[in-house]
Amino acid sequence: MTKDMDxxxxVNSPLGTExxxxxxxxxxxxxxxxVNDSVCMQGMLDNANLIVSAWQGDQLVGIARSMTDFHYACYLSDLAVHENYQKLGIGKRLQALTQEQLGPLCKLILIAAPAANGYYEQLGYSHNDRCWVKEQATGV
Incomplete structure (x- = not known):
């Protein structure tokens, strides 16, 4: 892929679960x-209140899926760019467009995959070691 592609x-454009x-x-x-639970995946789309997507023609090539109050906190749950389109600035643009939808005091919050820590740091994110995650109990 080249950087001159269209x-x-x-923002909040419909897209299919598949x-x-x-x-x-x-x-x-x-x-x-x-990804093998289509009901869960559809729920993830239906209940996000801010989705910024990147398209080449009718192909979805990137997404920033968030839940936010638009004023204080925005949880960027999924930031994904198809491997064939990575390193072209698409992820950076998805984040910038997400922030443009938010109020001036709203923080963008995410949980990074370990391999992505360096990526977020170079974009100006600060590391916070106070995050806690509680998984749903299974078999209860």
Whole structure:
């Protein structure tokens, strides 16, 4: 892929569950998401209130999926760019467009995959070791 390709960025544009799953699988984020559970994946799309997507024609090539109050906190749950489109600035643009939708005091919060720590640091994110995650109990 070349940097002169036409990528269209859209805010809260409809997209299908299969498109979303295909992108996650093609970006390796699918390794850490329930891509075999289409009900869960559809719920992830339906209940996000801010989705910025990147398209080449009708192909979804990137996504920033968030839940936010638009004023104080925005949890960027999924940032994914298809492997064939990485290192072209698409992820950086998805984050910038996400921030443009938010109020001036709103913090962008995410949990990074260990291999991505250096990426976020170079974009101006600060590391916070106070994050806690509680998984749902299974078999209860």
């Amino acid at each position: 990528i269209d960025f859209k 498109q979303f799953i295909g992108l996650l699988v093609g970006s390796t984020l699918g390794e850490r998401r329930p």
